[in-house]
Amino acid sequence: MKILVTIKRVSDPEAKLKIRPDGTGIQTEGVKFVVNPFDEIAVEEALRIKEKHTGEVVVVSIGDKVVTEQIRAALAMGVDRGIFVNYTGSYDSYDVAGILAKVVEQEQPDIIILGKQAVDDDMGQAGFMLAEMLGYPQAAFASKVEISDDKKTAKVTREIDGGLETKEVGLPCIITADLRLNTPRYASLPNIMKAKQKPVKEVTVDALGAVVKPHVTIKKLTEPPKRKGGVKVESVQDLVGKLKNEAKVL
Amino acid sequence: MGNVIIICEHKNGELVKQGLSAVKAGIDVAKGTGGKSCILVMGSGMDSVKESASHYGTDMVLLVDDPALAGYTAEAYTIAAHEAIKSMQASLVLSTTSAFSKELLPRLAVRLKAGMVSDVLSISTDGGKASGFSRAMWAGSMVSDVSVDGEVIIATVRGTAFEHAPRVDTASEVKQVSVTINTQALRAKQLEVLEHKSTRPQLADAGIIVSGGRGLKGPDGFKIIEKLADLLGAAVGASRAAVDAGWVPNDLQVGQTGKIVAPGLYIAVGISGAIQHVAGMKDSKTIVAINKDPDAPIFQIADYGLVADFAKAVPELVEEIKKVK
Numbered sequence A: 001m002k003i004l005v006t007i008k009r010v011s012d013p014e015a016k017l018k019i020r021p022d023g024t025g026i027q028t029e030g031v032k033f034v035v036n037p038f039d040e041i042a043v044e045e046a047l048r049i050k051e052k053h054t055g056e057v058v059v060v061s062i063g064d065k066v067v068t069e070q071i072r073a074a075l076a077m078g079v080d081r082g083i084f085v086n087y088t089g090s091y092d093s094y095d096v097a098g099i100l101a102k103v104v105e106q107e108q109p110d111i112i113i114l115g116k117q118a119v120d121d122d123m124g125q126a127g128f129m130l131a132e133m134l135g136y137p138q139a140a141f142a143s144k145v146e147i148s149d150d151k152k153t154a155k156v157t158r159e160i161d162g163g164l165e166t167k168e169v170g171l172p173c174i175i176t177a178d179l180r181l182n183t184p185r186y187a188s189l190p191n192i193m194k195a196k197q198k199p200v201k202e203v204t205v206d207a208l209g210a211v212v213k214p215h216v217t218i219k220k221l222t223e224p225p226k227r228k229g230g231v232k233v234e235s236v237q238d239l240v241g242k243l244k245n246e247a248k249v250l
Numbered sequence B: 001m002g003n004v005i006i007i008c009e010h011k012n013g014e015l016v017k018q019g020l021s022a023v024k025a026g027i028d029v030a031k032g033t034g035g036k037s038c039i040l041v042m043g044s045g046m047d048s049v050k051e052s053a054s055h056y057g058t059d060m061v062l063l064v065d066d067p068a069l070a071g072y073t074a075e076a077y078t079i080a081a082h083e084a085i086k087s088m089q090a091s092l093v094l095s096t097t098s099a100f101s102k103e104l105l106p107r108l109a110v111r112l113k114a115g116m117v118s119d120v121l122s123i124s125t126d127g128g129k130a131s132g133f134s135r136a137m138w139a140g141s142m143v144s145d146v147s148v149d150g151e152v153i154i155a156t157v158r159g160t161a162f163e164h165a166p167r168v169d170t171a172s173e174v175k176q177v178s179v180t181i182n183t184q185a186l187r188a189k190q191l192e193v194l195e196h197k198s199t200r201p202q203l204a205d206a207g208i209i210v211s212g213g214r215g216l217k218g219p220d221g222f223k224i225i226e227k228l229a230d231l232l233g234a235a236v237g238a239s240r241a242a243v244d245a246g247w248v249p250n251d252l253q254v255g256q257t258g259k260i261v262a263p264g265l266y267i268a269v270g271i272s273g274a275i276q277h278v279a280g281m282k283d284s285k286t287i288v289a290i291n292k293d294p295d296a297p298i299f300q301i302a303d304y305g306l307v308a309d310f311a312k313a314v315p316e317l318v319e320e321i322k323k324v325k
């Protein structure tokens, strides 16, 4: 079984961010970058499927040279090999899906797992766009994945509004990982060492035959107005008094 | 000058309330651009949905009623939506952000070869077109103004950022669209929906929300705040930590990657105030925080902060509110 996992390099969710002087992006100096947390969950799930059903796990990341750091981080978790799509221009989720579709054409994986959203742009589109481009079924917001013994279908529990849904999809398919799917493992020291030897193939968008032409362009970033903290109340009585007489919400 | 299509979810024969935010946004854009506004509803056995959808003041309703749409799958609904939209000259396709629209609209965008923006906070129009969108990024720590190229634009809109379209007496014209869907070929089947049953209001509709976090220590802690919620007629919410621990169902998670809410009153109990949580509730009108740590970040955004152990403070609060109610 071959599983392809996509990983995006994103600023650490804990990082304090500042807007770049040109106003269209964030300053990256001094900011720590990590694998998008949802993609880390996707990697973990792929490794678990491989451990159960045998096969190969491949990760792909699109960006400039620095994204190879995140590819190495995935390799250190146990992924077999990496694909680095060298692209330094701007892109949107549609473009990501278009590039990934070409990678899928070459690699022919049985399952492709993406994060449900990238926590920097919070778009949450690439996985579903990729599914439509390939004509594959999708299991969005997965919290549990079971592959059938004949490896022809996946039964996936999904987090939806109001509860949970189970869906059966035929392979090859797209899965997007949600928070409750698993807890990603830490890379062990021996695996970090081993990761240095694992193959990472570099390709360009042109060589893949993909066309990048963003529909969505960020014109300007601003910091939203900060909510002002109010007061600390002394007691429960004090709180109820203020809610009733000042905020008038009781 | 194109038309605006608003894809609406329905439940029990009625449009889902949250979806009315997109209807309002869509009607306003159509007014700005001179196009027509049109609700699109899809499903199987749609008589009462048809009636419901025709009373929200749009110029038209498009209806797809087909047995192949009986159990929801994004795969089948994408085909249905595409067929319906092809019959109109659409320049903008909207839906309110939800689990339903999040996985459907990107597929539809590819079918329509259109760019998509997610969870928008505002839409501006210019020269007969929706020209600009604003949206949150990085867990709400930034707002971006974006432009989208192309003949058609796809967008989900944040439910809390737009008013609900009101119900009107006059009925819109309904146009039925027939589709052919080969469900077998789609390789996707809904097997089961496990609804989290609750008698309390839904997070999205609630005027008051009482949310709990890791500080509640377990499901018993939630029982304590549920008493407060029931007294106030409030919905119960939770931080990711509480959901991850399995104390409450997944669909109660409030935050960047859960539900975004903006009730009149939000009471956060035993929640530290991580940026990912705050992203989901910071637009609430009044925020109350109860936390035993005086330095918890949640106090920086709360209108009223009470430094206390919840196990003592929340039952007291229940008694005190009973007195004044």
Ligand SMILES: Cc1cc2nc3c(=O)[nH]c(=O)nc-3n(C[C@H](O)[C@H](O)[C@H](O)COP(=O)(O)OP(=O)(O)OC[C@H]3O[C@@H](n4cnc5c(N)ncnc54)[C@H](O)[C@@H]3O)c2cc1C
Residues within 6 Å of the ligand: A013, A037, A038, A119, B212, B213, B214, B215, B216, B238, B239, B240, B241, B242, B253, B254, B255, B256, B257, B258, B259, B269, B270, B271, B272, B273, B274, B275, B276, B277, B280, B290, B291, B292, B293, B296, B308, B309, B310, B311
């Ligand atoms: C990719 C990603 C996505 C995320 N998405 C979300 C999201 O959508 N929503 C979300 O909420 N989080 C999200 N998070 C998690 C977020 O970063 C925090 O970890 C989480 O919100 C913390 O939950 P908490 O406040 O309940 O727990 P903690 O941070 O552990 O806080 C518990 C609080 O309880 C207080 N406390 C303890 N005992 C008591 C007591 N007896 N009485 C009163 N107070 C007490 C403590 O002082 C503390 O402040 C996400 C994180 C990542 C990385």
Ligand SMILES: Nc1ncnc2c1ncn2[C@@H]1O[C@H](COP(=O)(O)O)[C@@H](O)[C@H]1O
Residues within 6 Å of the ligand: A006, A007, A008, A009, A036, A038, A039, A060, A061, A062, A063, A093, A096, A113, A114, A115, A116, A117, A118, A119, A121, A122, A123, A124, A125, A126, A127
């Ligand atoms: N530059 C990238 N390289 C690899 N995968 C990506 C990239 N951007 C997005 N993805 C994948 O697509 C998912 C959804 O991204 P988005 O649509 O931007 O929210 C992410 O969780 C990643 O798995």
